[in-house]
Amino acid sequence: MRKSVTKAIFPVAGLGTRFLPATKSVPKEIMTLVDRPLIQYAIDEARAAGIKEFIFVTSRGKSALEDYFDNAPELESTLRKKGKTDLLDELKSTNMDSGAIAYIRQHRALGLGHAVWCARRLVHNEPFAVILPDDVIAAEKPCLQQMVETHAETGGCMVAAMEVPADKASSYGIIDVKEDKGSVVSVQGLVEKPAADEAPSNLAVIGRYILTPQIMRNLNKIKSGSGGEIQLTDAIDAEMREGRDVYGYRFRGQRFDCGSKAGFLQATVAFGLARPDLQGEFDTYLRELMSMQQAAQ
Structure with missing residues (x-):
């Protein structure tokens, strides 16, 4: 029987330089999309997928993230006295139970693969999800929930996938398709940020993953790759070289790249x-x- 996916890693150690000067004092993940910070959208999506343990890989200057998920007794008391029950319920939805959330420091910016590897001792021998809060997905059924339900049937590793224009391939990890079954694609290779004329397909990996614990062991062995960083795609690619299954999942929904200013504005409007x-x-x-x-x- 396959183990359920109940743990998720949130890599949030980045400096958010594209949003300076705002991110000089405010973590990018706390920046608000309408009236909720980006990280809240990611947490809500994880909860809908059945995630019970939330692991944040952070860095210096991210204390506002920890404060956001803590209780605010004085504010709650004020709202209660004023009878603002709707706001009180909204506020309580941001609280996390004691022990449900953990924070790990990434002391050096060595890439997404390294950030995930930092959480290895909390994952143990279980499958886990990785959610990149920059990728906000509007969907009737949350993206990770779609993936968890499909993963229960397929097992292996799974990455969220969407089609991108050829001239945008160099901004993504691109899937080399072995067999296309519609919403599920069997993967035979992943290429990190290829040139447009070298991309094996137009199917790009975006910020949702379900991974086996073997990925952590793969990351242990990997040297720096594209961009001088330890790439998560290289660890996933190693799974295929060892004959283990990796799938791409064409999710139903619209993805917004809130790591860019234009994407953030588009998401705000939508x-x-x-x-x-x-x-x-x-x-x-x-x-x-x-x-x-x-x-x-």
Whole structure:
């Protein structure tokens, strides 16, 4: 019987330099998309998938992350006294049970593979998920939940996948497809950030993974790869070389790259328009803005 996926690693040690000067004092993961920080979207997705243990790989200057998931007794007391029960319920949803969350320091920025490897002692001999909070996915059924349900049937390693334009391949890990079964793709290789004319497909890996504990042992052996970093894709590629199964999963939903300014703005518009309490006023404003721009041309 396959073990359930109940642990997730959140690599959040990056400096967020693309969002300076905001990230000089505020971790990128705490930046708000409408009225919730990026990390909250990732946590909610993990909870929906049945994750019970949350492992954060952090670095210096990330104490605001720890504070965010802690209780706020004074604020809760004030909301309770004022009868603001809706806000109180919203606030409590950000709290994490004692022992459910752990923080590991990545002392040197040696890549995603190294960040995942830092959590090896907390994973033990169990399958685990990796969630990159920069990738925010709007979906009727959360992306990781889709993957966990499919992984229960396939086993092995699984990566979230989506099709990208050929000229964007060099920004992603690209899947070399062995067999395409629709939503599930059997993978025979992964190429990290290939040139457009060298990409084996247009199917890119994005920030959701379900991995076997063998991945940690693979990472133990890997030297620095593309960009002078320890790449997670190299550890996954080693699984295939050893004859073990790796799958790509075409998730149902829309992914926003909130690690870029343009992607963050696009997500803000999409999530704002999806909110019943904001939709009317926001939609009217956007239409008026577009009309003014067209008139000025």
